[in-house]
Amino acid sequence: MSRPSILVARAVFPETLDRLGQYFDVEANPDDTVWSKSQLIEKLQGKAGAFTAGSDRIDTDVLAACPQLKIVANMAVGFNNFDLDAMTAAGVLGTNAPDVLTETTADFGFALLMATARRVTESEHFLRAGKWTKWSYDMFAGAEVHGSTLGILGMGRIGQGIARRGAHGFGMNVIYHNRSQLSPDLEAACKARYVSKEELLKTADHLVLVLPYSASSHHAIGGAELALMKPTACLVNIARGGIVDDAALAVALRERRIAAAGLDVFEGEPTVYPDLLTVPNVVLTPHIASATVPTRRAMADLAADNLIGYLTQGKALTPLNPQVMAG
Numbered sequence: 001m002s003r004p005s006i007l008v009a010r011a012v013f014p015e016t017l018d019r020l021g022q023y024f025d026v027e028a029n030p031d032d033t034v035w036s037k038s039q040l041i042e043k044l045q046g047k048a049g050a051f052t053a054g055s056d057r058i059d060t061d062v063l064a065a066c067p068q069l070k071i072v073a074n075m076a077v078g079f080n081n082f083d084l085d086a087m088t089a090a091g092v093l094g095t096n097a098p099d100v101l102t103e104t105t106a107d108f109g110f111a112l113l114m115a116t117a118r119r120v121t122e123s124e125h126f127l128r129a130g131k132w133t134k135w136s137y138d139m140f141a142g143a144e145v146h147g148s149t150l151g152i153l154g155m156g157r158i159g160q161g162i163a164r165r166g167a168h169g170f171g172m173n174v175i176y177h178n179r180s181q182l183s184p185d186l187e188a189a190c191k192a193r194y195v196s197k198e199e200l201l202k203t204a205d206h207l208v209l210v211l212p213y214s215a216s217s218h219h220a221i222g223g224a225e226l227a228l229m230k231p232t233a234c235l236v237n238i239a240r241g242g243i244v245d246d247a248a249l250a251v252a253l254r255e256r257r258i259a260a261a262g263l264d265v266f267e268g269e270p271t272v273y274p275d276l277l278t279v280p281n282v283v284l285t286p287h288i289a290s291a292t293v294p295t296r297r298a299m300a301d302l303a304a305d306n307l308i309g310y311l312t313q314g315k316a317l318t319p320l321n322p323q324v325m326a327g
Helices: 014-021 037-044 060-065 084-089 102-117 120-128 157-170 184-190 197-203 223-228 246-254 293-313
Strands: 005-008 025-027 049-052 071-074 093-095 149-153 173-177 192-194 206-209 234-237 260-263 282-284
Touching: 005 014, 014 025, 014 293, 037 060, 049 293, 060 084, 071 293, 084 093, 093 293, 102 120, 102 157, 102 206, 102 234, 102 260, 102 282, 120 282, 149 157, 149 197, 157 173, 157 184, 157 192, 173 197, 184 192, 197 223, 223 246, 246 260
Parallel strands: 005 025, 005 049, 049 071, 071 093, 149 173, 149 206, 173 192, 206 234, 234 260, 260 282
Antiparallel strands: none
């Protein structure tokens, strides 16, 4: 009996490929080429499963051209590269990799907040350029973190992790806005208070975005929202590109209508809106919030577990459209 064939669409740990190779005929991408849609369709011919990253768009065109496809496993917690309705209609299971990156991503979110508030990148550029010739009382004086007000937009697992770090580690006053209010027990664990989005924007000294991307959250932070923020406030986005209007943010930063921003995600990444590269008061990182070796291994393992479980036993650990399994 022939084994199912799968496509691993991006480079991944050799150990992950070896494990998948115990169950499947694997076509890998060791050069880590980012394929066009037509190339992805060509590679998916005859494949029952695919191991993907956020750059691999699975939409109606891909599904129609790949009728043998049964599962696509994302090595990410986000899945805005999936047209999930189309996948469900086509009987293709989608899975993601939640939970395993929660604490690592929350660590990074707080690191980015600290770097933004304390002007780490800006001051390093100054030093490297040989401009540091003397000490002065106001040299790169940034925003206070301890005891300040931390605002969180999106209060899932990662948001809660950031809230705990702020409240318990830095004595911050934590406020949040979410689609639904947390239970009293979770609010107490995070020492967090639910507020309206408008109050969040007006009150936060540091605003961290941790909400999922969807049509409804597109440009959730745009010109109008930035105008509500304090001129001393810092904005941090570790969620998804498109949640912030990058063009409006670049203007607000240049005009000092907010103090600074820290961005790990961007609209149209890996392309970055050019004006963000020219304003000094922004910390930029290339979508690395989950980037520790243990966490990336755990993400790869979970994606592999989903492929193996579904194609060998009809069950996946973290299905996004579980009705496909039921069908």
